[in-house]
Amino acid sequence: MSIDPRARPLSLPARPEATGGRRVGVLLSHGFTGSPASIRPWGEALAEHGYAVEVPRLPGHGTSWRDLDATGWDDWYGEIERTFLRLSRTCDAVVVGGLSMGGTLALRLAAEHGDAVAGLVLVNPAVHSTRKDLLALPLLKHLVGSVPGLADDIRKPGVTEHGYVRTPLGALHSLTRQWRALRADLPRVTSPLLLLRSAEDHVVDPSSARIIAREVSSRELTERVLPDSYHVATLDHDAETICAESAAFVSRVTAEGLPQGSRASLET
Template sequence: MNEQYPVLEGAEPFYFEVGKTGILVSHGFTGTTQSMRPLGEAFAEAGYTVCGPRLAGHGTHHEDMERSSRHDWIRSIEEGYAWLKERCDTILMTGLSMGGTLTLYMAEKHPDIKAIALINAAIDIPSMQQVTELQDVRFLDAIGSDIKKSGVTELAYDQTPVHSVKEILALMEEVRSDLKKVRCPALIFVSDEDHVVPPSNAELIRDSISSEIKDVTRLHDSYHVATLDNDQDTIISQTLAFFKEHGV
C-alpha cells in the first residue's frame, strides 16, 4: 500500500531493543503509536525488547486510511511480530481498542505468544453496523481522543473513513469467530465508562477465549483511550506484573 502523506510527528513506530523477551504493542483504530508509547517506554525500562508498529494507513491522513484494509493492518502487526522473533526468545503482546482486536488475532494465529494484555479491546460495536447502510458518504466524525483526563489529547484522525469502519467490522467478526483458539494467559482491562467500545466486550472476550488464566481489571477513572488517561500507571504496573508471572 503506497501512502501519499508524511507521517505525523509523534505517530512514528517505536522500537526498543533490550532483552530476550519481546512485547508487541498495537495502537487502535484511527489512532497512532502516540497512545501506546508510554507503555512501550515503561516496558523497555523494565528490560523488555519492544516493537510498536504504525498500522498501515494510520498516522498520516484519513485518506490514506481510506485506502487501507484490515489485511494491511494485520500485515503491519505481522511485520512487528517478525521483527521481535528475530531478536527474542519469548513474545508477549498488548493492544488498545482495535489493537486489542489485533492482539486477539495474533494469539489465535500464533500460539507461541505467551501472554496478552487487552485494553478496551473491540470485538463487537453494534453502533458501527449502521455505517454499512450509508450511501455516498466517505467520512464520518472523529472517534478518537475519548479521554477523561483534562489537558490530554490523543493523536488521531479528525475524520473516520466509512470504508475503514466496514473493515474493522469485518476484522472483529473474523476474530470473534475464532476466540476459542486463544489459550494463553490474558489480562483484560476495561473502562467503566467508554464512549467507543461497549464495556460488555470484556465479558464477551473473557467468556469466549479458552485461556485458563483470564483476569479482568476494571478501570474506574478512564474513558476509552485509557493508556493516556488517569489509569495509565495501573495499566503499566499490572501488565508488567502479569507478564512477569505468566510470560514464561
Template sequence: MLPGCEAVSHANGSAVGVVVIHGFTGSPFSVRGVADAMIAASFDVEVPRLPGHGTTIDDMLPTTWADWSAEVAAARARLAARVDHVVLAGQSMGATLALASALDDPSIAGMVCINPLTRPRTADEIEMIDDLLEDGFGVAPGGSSDIADPDSHDISYEGTPLAPIRSLVVDGVAPISTRFGELAMPLRLFSSRTDHVVDPADGDHLADSWGGPVERTFLERSYHVATRDYDREVVERGSVDFVREVTS
C-alpha cells in the same frame, strides 16, 4: 508523519519481547506509555505504526484489515527473530489485531487487551455504513479522543473513515469473535467502566469466552483511551507485571 507518531523498535537484548499495538485512527503515540514502561523493564519492544495512521486521514481511506494485520505480523516476526518469548498488547482495535495474531500463533506467551473490540456489529449497523458509502461519504464526523483527563491528549484523526471501519468489523472482528475459546495463553484484560467508543460488554464477551486464565482490572476513572488517561499508570504497571509473570 505527525510528530510523536513514529513506530518504535527497541532492542534490549532481552529474551522477552512485547508487541504493542495502537487503535483505529490512533498512532504509536497512543500506546507510547505502555511501550516505554516495557522498555524500562528491559524488554524488547516493537510498536508498529499501522498503515494509514499517524499522517493524514486521507492516507487511511484506502487501508483495510489486511493491511493492518500484515503490519502486526511483520512486527511480531521481527521480535520473534531476536527473543524467546513474545507477548502481544493492544488497545481497542490494537487489541483486536493482537487477538487475531494470537490465533495465528499459539506460541504467544500472553495477551494484554485494553478496551478491546471483540463483538461483531449488527446488520443494521453495517447497512448504515454501506448507505453512507453509497451516498459518497468517506468520513463520518467525529470529535476528540475519548479521554477523561483534561490535562492529557492523544494524537488521532478526527472523524471515522467509513470504508476502513467497515473492514475492521466485517473482515477483522466478525471472523474471530467466536474463536476466543481456542486461545489458552494467559490474558490480562483492562476495561474502562465508562467507554464511549467500545461497549464494555465487548470485554465481558472476551473474558467469558477465553480458553485460558483471565485477570481483569476495571478502570474506574478512564474512558476509552485508557493508555493516555487517569489510569495509565495502572495499565502500565499491570502490563509489565503480567509480562514478567508469564515469561518467568
C-alpha cells in the same frame, strides 16, 4: 505523505541483564484512527524493565484520514504479524498487547499463532458493538465517506492521542466485518490474558469484554476495571495502573518453567 513526528513507531532493544538473561519482547498495537502516540508511554514504561518493545505504526495511520480509507484489515494485521515474527526471531518469549483495535489485532494474532504468544494484554479491545448504525456501513461508506472522529475519549484534561478528526467509513467497515470471524475463533486463543477495561468508555461498549472473557480458552484470565479512565486509558488517569499491571504480567508469563495460573482468576 507526511508523518506526524508523534506518530512515529517505537522500537527499543531488549536488555537481558534486567530479565534474568532471557530476551523478552513486547509488541503493542495502537487503535483505529490513532497512532503510536496513544501507547508510546506504555511502551516506554515496559522497556524500563528490560523488555524489547515494538510499537509499529499501522498502515494509513499517523498521516491523513484519507490515507486510512485506502487501507483495511489485511494491511493492519499484516503489519502486526510481520512485527511479531521479526520480534520472535530475536526473543525467547513475546507478549502482545493493544488498545482498542490494537487489542482486536492481538486476539487474531493469538488465535493464529497459539502458544507462540506468551501472553495477551488488552486495553478496551473491540470485537462487537451494540450500535445499530454500524449495520448501515456497507451503504453509508458510499454515501457519506467519513464522519466526525472517535479520537480523544480521555477523561484527563489537556491530553490528546493525536488521532484523526474524521473517521473514514470504508476503513471502519473493513474492521467491523472482521468481528464475526474473530468471535468464532476466540476459543482458539489459549494465551494467558490480562483484560483491562474502562468503567466508562464512549467508544467500545461492555459487550466486547463480556464476549472475550466468555469465549477465549485462556488458561489464565484476569480482568481489571479501570475506574478513572475513558476509552484511551493508556493516556488517562489509570495509565500507571496499566503500566504496572502489564509489567508484572509480562514478567510472570515469560518466566522460564513457571506454571500457568488458573483461568478462574477473573476479577472485576
